[in-house]
Amino acid sequence: xxxxxxxxxxxxxxxxxxxxxxxxxxxxxxxxxxxxxxxxxxxxxxxxxxxxxxxxxxxxxxxxxxxxxxxxxxxxxxxxxxxxxxxxxxxxxxxxxxxxxxxxxxxxxxxxxxxxxxxxxxxxxxxxxxxxxxxxxxxxxxxxxxxxxxxxxxxxxxxxxxxxxxxxxxxxxxxxxxxxxxxxxxxxxxxxxxxxxxxxxxxxxxxxxxxxxxxxxxxxxxxxxxxxxxxxxxxxxxxxxxxxxxxxxxxxxxxxxxxxxxxxxxxxxxxxxxxxxxxxxxxxxxxxxxxxxxxxxxxxxxxxxxxxxxxxxxxxxxxxxxxxxxxxxxxxxxxxxxxxxxxxxxxxxxxxxxxxxxxxxxxxxxxxxxxxxxxxxxxxxxxxxxxxx
Amino acid sequence: xxxxxxxxxxxxxxxxxxxxxxxxxxxxxxxxxxxxxxxxxxxxxxxxxxxxxxxxxxxxxxxxxxxxxxxxxxxxxxxxxxxxxxxxxxxxxxxxxxxxxxxxxxxxxxxxxxxxxxxxxxxxxxxxxxxxxxxxxxxxxxxxxxxxxxxxxxxxxxxxxxxxxxxxxxxxxxxxxxxxxxxxxxxxxxxxxxxxxxxxxxxxxxxxxxxxxxxxxxxxxxxxxxxxxxxxxxxxxxxxxxxxxxxxxxxxxxxxxxxxxxxxxx
Numbered sequence: 001x002x003x004x005x006x007x008x009x010x011x012x013x014x015x016x017x018x019x020x021x022x023x024x025x026x027x028x029x030x031x032x033x034x035x036x037x038x039x040x041x042x043x044x045x046x047x048x049x050x051x052x053x054x055x056x057x058x059x060x061x062x063x064x065x066x067x068x069x070x071x072x073x074x075x076x077x078x079x080x081x082x083x084x085x086x087x088x089x090x091x092x093x094x095x096x097x098x099x100x101x102x103x104x105x106x107x108x109x110x111x112x113x114x115x116x117x118x119x120x121x122x123x124x125x126x127x128x129x130x131x132x133x134x135x136x137x138x139x140x141x142x143x144x145x146x147x148x149x150x151x152x153x154x155x156x157x158x159x160x161x162x163x164x165x166x167x168x169x170x171x172x173x174x175x176x177x178x179x180x181x182x183x184x185x186x187x188x189x190x191x192x193x194x195x196x197x198x199x200x201x202x203x204x205x206x207x208x209x210x211x212x213x214x215x216x217x218x219x220x221x222x223x224x225x226x227x228x229x230x231x232x233x234x235x236x237x238x239x240x241x242x243x244x245x246x247x248x249x250x251x252x253x254x255x256x257x258x259x260x261x262x263x264x265x266x267x268x269x270x271x272x273x274x275x276x277x278x279x280x281x282x283x284x285x286x287x288x289x290x291x292x293x294x295x296x297x298x299x300x301x302x303x304x305x306x307x308x309x310x311x312x313x314x315x316x317x318x319x320x321x322x323x324x325x326x327x328x329x330x331x332x333x334x335x336x337x338x339x340x341x342x343x344x345x346x347x348x349x350x351x352x353x354x355x356x357x358x359x360x361x362x363x364x365x366x367x368x369x370x371x372x373x374x375x376x377x378x379x380x381x382x383x384x385x386x387x388x389x
Numbered sequence: 390x391x392x393x394x395x396x397x398x399x400x401x402x403x404x405x406x407x408x409x410x411x412x413x414x415x416x417x418x419x420x421x422x423x424x425x426x427x428x429x430x431x432x433x434x435x436x437x438x439x440x441x442x443x444x445x446x447x448x449x450x451x452x453x454x455x456x457x458x459x460x461x462x463x464x465x466x467x468x469x470x471x472x473x474x475x476x477x478x479x480x481x482x483x484x485x486x487x488x489x490x491x492x493x494x495x496x497x498x499x500x501x502x503x504x505x506x507x508x509x510x511x512x513x514x515x516x517x518x519x520x521x522x523x524x525x526x527x528x529x530x531x532x533x534x535x536x537x538x539x540x541x542x543x544x545x546x547x548x549x550x551x552x553x554x555x556x557x558x559x560x561x562x563x564x565x566x567x568x569x570x571x572x573x574x575x576x577x578x579x580x581x582x583x584x585x586x587x588x589x590x591x592x593x594x595x596x597x598x599x600x601x602x603x604x605x606x607x608x609x610x611x612x613x614x615x616x617x618x619x620x621x622x623x624x625x626x627x628x629x630x631x632x633x634x635x636x637x638x639x640x641x642x643x644x645x646x647x648x649x650x651x652x653x654x655x
Contacts, residue, residue, distance in 0.1 A: 199454065269491040273555070276449060277505035277562055278481030287508050291495040 054105055061114065064101060065094035091122055135367070142364030145357045150365075155335075156324035161354045165362050167325040168340035171240065172369070174329055175319065175336055176309050178244030179251055184301055186248075187255025194256070195263040196285055213253035221249040222314025229318075238320035240329030243336070246314035251304050258300025262293040295384040302377035306370045312338040337366045398596040399465040399482075399565040400425045401446060406460035407625075408441050408450060415441050417625035419460075421615060423566075428588055428597045430607035430634065433617035433649070438626025439600045442617070443568050446598065447483035448476040464565065481509070484564035488571040490551035492543035492558070499539040501554055502526060505562035521561055529557035530587055549580025556587065560595070567591060569599040573606065585610045604650060608638050616646045 069090045076086055095118045103111035153164030190210070194203060225246035229237050266289050274284040290297070320333035321343050341362040348355035401423040408416040416438035423429045431439040444450040445458050448469060461468045469479045492501045502522045506513055513521075522539070526532040531553045535546070543554055552572060559567060569588070573581040588597060588610050601607050607614055615631035630643045641647045 267491070269487060269489060270493060272449065272452070272485075272487065273491045273493070273558075274504075274508065275452060276447065276480055276485035276487075277508065277558070278477050278479075279505070279508040280477050283508055283510070288493055288495075292493070294495075 053107065053110075055110070056102060056105055060101070061098055061118070064098045065090065068094040068097050095119065095122065138360065138364050138367060141357070141360040142362075145354075145361040146364060150358070150361055154323065154325045158323070159349065160351065163354070163358065165335075165337065165340050165358065165365065167322070168335040168337045168362060169365065170325060170327055171319070171334040171336040172309060172338070172366070174327060175240050175243045175247065175315065175334060176305060178241060178329055179247035179308060180301070180305055182244060182248040183251040183255055183304075187252045187301075187304075188259050188297065190252070191256045191259035191263060192285060192290075195260050196281075196289070210253045210256050213249070214257065216250065216253075218246075218250055218311050219313040219317075222246045222317045224249060225314065225318050238318065238333045239331070240319055240326070240334035242318035243315045243334065244329060246318050247308045247311060250311065250314070251308050254304040254307060255301055258304065259293075259297050262296035262300060263289060265296075266292045295381045298384070299377045299381045302373050302380065306373040306377075309370060309373070310338050310366055312342050315339050316342065337362045337369075341366070398425045398594065400463075400596065401566055401598070402463040403442075403446075404461050404463070406442070406445065406458065406462060408438065408445050408458050409456060410453065411455035414625040416445075416617075417627045419628045421628055421631050423596060423598055424613065425596045426592055426594075427612040428592050428599060428610055429613045429615060429631075430611035431598065431600045431615050431617060432602075432604065432607050433626070433629075434619065435602075436626070437617040437619040439617050440570055441626070442628075443570055443598060443600050444485075446566070446568055447480050447485055449480070449485065451476070481505075481562060482564050483566045483568060484559035484562060485568045486552070486555050486559050486570070486572050489575050490548055490555050492546075492551050492554050494542070494544050496543060497540045498535050498543045498546070498554060501543040502557045502561050504558055509562075525557040525561040526554075528560055528591070529553040530583060530590075531557055547580075549576045549583060552576060552580070552584060553587065556584075556591075560591070565596065567595045567597050569597065571600050571602065574602060581606070604638075608634055614638070616641075616643070616649060618645050618649070 069086075072086055072089045072093060073081070076082060076089070095115070098118055099111055099115040102114045106114075149162060150164040150166075151169070152166055153162065154167035155163045155165070156167075190206075194206060194210075198206065222243075225242045228245065229239065229242045233239075270288055270292060271284055274288045275281075279287070315336055316339050319336065319339070321339060322333040322335050326332055326334050341359040344355045344359035344362065348359075403419050403421050406416070406419040407414060408419075419442055431443060433439050441450060446462055446469075448458075450456050450458060458470060461470050463469075464479070464482060468474065469483075493504060496504060499522055500507065502525050503518055506518065506521065523532060523536075526535065531550060534550060535554075538545075543551065546554060552575075556567075556572070572588075573584045576584065585606060588599065591597060592612075599607075599611065611634045613631065614634045614637040616629045616637065617626050618629045619626045630637065630641060630646045632641070636642075637646060638650050641650065647653075
């Protein structure tokens with residue numbers, strides 16, 4: 001290597017011969033050429049170093065799309081303006097225009113980069129559109145009855161205006177809580193079996209059936225619970241606990257899956273460290289593996305609850321429809337938010353508006369509960385999640 | 390803190406030991422006597438079965454699905470592979486330190502050291518436990534660095550400190566034998582030196598078996614050296630020669646050993 005000080009600066013204009021850095025490189029190349037055994041080596045020409053090129057200003061992507069939007073609007077106004085067509089045309093033409101401009105000004109590599117970035121952002125926006133639209137609709141239509149009456153009144157004896165969904169909120173929380181109480185222990189123990197103990201054909205079979213269970217349509221779970229309770233209590237039985245059983249059928253595979261995943265990422269070295277201390281396997285699982293995975297397991301459970309709390313079909317046939325508060329899941333029908341929203345919208349009565357407003361507010365409350373659960377899950381993971389390397 | 394009088398640790402003797410992974414014979418016919426209160430280094434190229442043999446001493450080998458051992462390993466006069474031997478009991482007497490430091494991430498420094506005792510649900514008075522933790526940390530030359538933050542997580546320590554924490558954790562249960570699987574290979578030279586000094590100290594109380602790829606380390610810190618080799622891929626590893634470290638590194642009786650320690654291959 002040459003001992004000359006090499007220049008470290010951005011070489012914008014390649015001038016190969018008279019810079020010390022370039023000279024030393026050339027000398028280096030020559031030295032290697034001399035070392036090489038083959039006599040006649042063609043002189044190696046190194047490509048000029050280019051650090052900077054012409055780059056579009058930072059606002060160019062936005063500017064191009066905005067320009068295209070104006071242009072398309074002008075063109076469309078000739079034949080009559082259409083909002084949907086305008087948006088779609090702007091997105092498509094804007095992307096193409098950006099690629100073309102970038103390719104002309106910046107060259108093909110940067111153009112490809114900009115094109116792909118644009119496509120990714122557009123896909124993201126497309127995916128977000130229905131969600132934003134849904135949230136907007138639910139919030140704007142549900143806000144009308146988002147008042148204290150809604151959270152303090154049931155529908156007992158209410159016809160027309162007023163009334164609330166306190167019975168449905170109680171029902172949702174009780175039924176979901178019972179479902180969680182049933183499925184969390186079963187799910188976590190099953191996951192421990194699959195990840196820590198199971199092997200061979202039995203494990204494969206169980207994993208397969210858990211996967212199948214994940215795909216069970218929710219109405220089938222409802223029918224299962226209905227049929228199960230009908231055997232013991234005769235046909236036509238409706239209980240809160242039936243709904244909880246139906247939801248547990250849906251929840252167990254989700255809990256098993258997420259817990260299994262969390263147990264899998266607990267490094268084997270921790271299990272070995274524990275075994276090497278003479279700790280038996282079950283204690284290793286209880287005291288080392290589960291605490292390490294705890295944050296993830298709790299998060300998985302909360303997300304599983306959020307996933308099943310909005311189920312409608314299985315609860316419609318197992319817990320029934322009722323207008324008054326019932327807090328005993330083992331006695332009589334029980335209302336819940338999803339079914340409340342469904343039945344309020346389906347058979348609103350005369351006049352329909354108050355009932356339809358209540359349905360939207362019920363949907364809003366349900367979304368809020370799910371959102372709180374999700375935020376809670378994130379918080380739990382941040383606060384208690386163990387850093388696993 | 391009164392100094393504890395050095396006790397005679399136990400010896401390890403392997404006889405006709407064959408180690409398998411499923412149908413694959415990984416290590417063939419090991420016969421070796423590991424002397425008590427000495428450091429025995431296992432050297433050899435990668436894949437020749439040093440670690441497999443080390444893990445078989447405290448029956449960690451069989452934790453890998455399909456892996457099993459034939460033959461016997463005597464801890465003093467008890468066969469750890471006897472049909473009625475309990476692997477959990479064996480591991481309480483033969484501790485192990487791993488290649489990468491692996492403190493329990495959910496536990497504090499204190500709890501990591503106390504883990505062996507706490508996890509085995511022994512009822513110990515808090516003051517006794519405090520004494521054991523302090524003694525183990527002092528033994529691992531870590532006490533002065535962590536005494537003010539025993540409640541902090543063990544993962545917050547540096548790599549070298551974590552490894553010494555793992556050694557303290559292994560010694561807290563007072564095993565007879567300490568197995569070390571390349572304990573310094575993930576550490577920088579300063580931490581390595583700290584670990585090597587520690588090994589020299591620990592042999593007063595324990596029988597130490599250490600796997601290492603670092604020949605200087607073997608020659609610096611061990612009393613005896615065992616050389617393992619493998620004839621080729623798919624062939625089982627075997628013990629070529631075991632002797633005092635001095636003899637192995639200066640005048641080995643086997644040509645293969647000489648080639649290896651003189652750096653002619655491997």
